[in-house]
Amino acid sequence: MAKEKIVLAYSGGLDTSVILKWLKETYDAEIIAFTADIGQKDELDGLEEKALQTGASKIYIDDLRDEFAKDFINPMFQAAALYEGQYLLGTSIARPLIAKRMVEIARAEGATAIAHGATGKGNDQVRFELTAAALAPELSVIAPWRLEEFREQFPGRAEMIAYAEKHGIPVTASAAKPYSTDRNLLHISFESGMLEDPWFDAAADDNKGMYVLSVAPEDAPDQAEYIELEFDKGDCVAINGAKLTPLQVMETLNEIGGKHGIGRVDMVENRFVGMKSRGVYETPGGTILFTAHRKMESLTMDRDVMHLRDSLISKYASLVYNGFWFAPERLAIQALVGESQKNVSGTVRLKLYKGNVIGAGVKSPVSLYNPDIATMEADPTKAYDQGDATGFIHLNALRLKVSSGVEQNAKK
Structure with missing residues (x-):
């Protein structure tokens, strides 16, 4: 009989390399x-040579960067998603795409299961498995970190x-440098190891070598740089006059933003599974794009449409963070967001400095800004009567007067 096939989400890092070998043996x-x-x-x-050497029968390395960006x-x-006021969801938004493609490969290969290296304490296990449940409920999922026999064999790194x-x-990975990283087009994250101490100063001079995408702000150029971003229906389509694809936009902004030390975040966040965790993030291009998009909206989006969309930011961000990208409620909110972006078009100029x-x-x-109406001088259009x-x-x-009167009478 042919052997069972398992599709493993493989990064080539410590965890998934060990898991690949362990799955094959077990x-x-x-x-x-x-x-x-x-x-x-x-x-x-x-990566291909390493995976095959470790025991994989085959490896897919698929370029999904264009799809990821677009x-x-x-x-x-477009949804202005920001988790807990700080996190631009760089890792969170990548997981549904990875899981979507993993499901497609499993079906094409006739696999009966997919596997991942996410721990039982993290968010990624939920993101991978909720996506699989939404797209391919017939597939089983193997999560080694949740299996007692695996944890007994590997109690630590x-x-x-x-x-x-x-x-x-x-x-x-090494015992001397145990923190883990996750990098993609939008950001790179750092967690675990010495970062598990929230008092540890990740911005100290001694730790500059940890960062990948950006220089420290104090080491950024002393001269500010101006850039212009052109938007069409909520998407950035050009930088400094040069038309770019969504992928090229992110790559260009990452390079520019990293040079100026933009986009570093150090936060303690609330994981979906209930615990708090400390993460350090670099999101240079995303920070620029997020700021520019909000400024474009301020000029072109109707007030009440903006306030309605903004009222859904926390919900939308939580859906992404918690792994519900393919859930009907996220799709419903996205439809509203798409409608809100019809006129978010124009050009934003930004100054980048340290x-x-x-x-x-x-x-x-x-x-939607009319200087004739907004002016503090005489309004030539007569569109607004101050009276x-x-x-x-x-x-x-x-x-307010009625409520105040009731309260005053109650005190008499």
């Missing part, structure tokens, strides 16, 4: 490794490093 199955190229750069070098990052930024060394699996993104001008052919504000205020004050 299940006596054919392991098909899958790596999504979503902007990891040189982290993909030598169909995942852009819609999320030291045991995993020893296992990798024993089986000749090359890994970059970690700061500063607005320096905005213009649009569909601007009308008296009745407006009286009507809005009516309920």
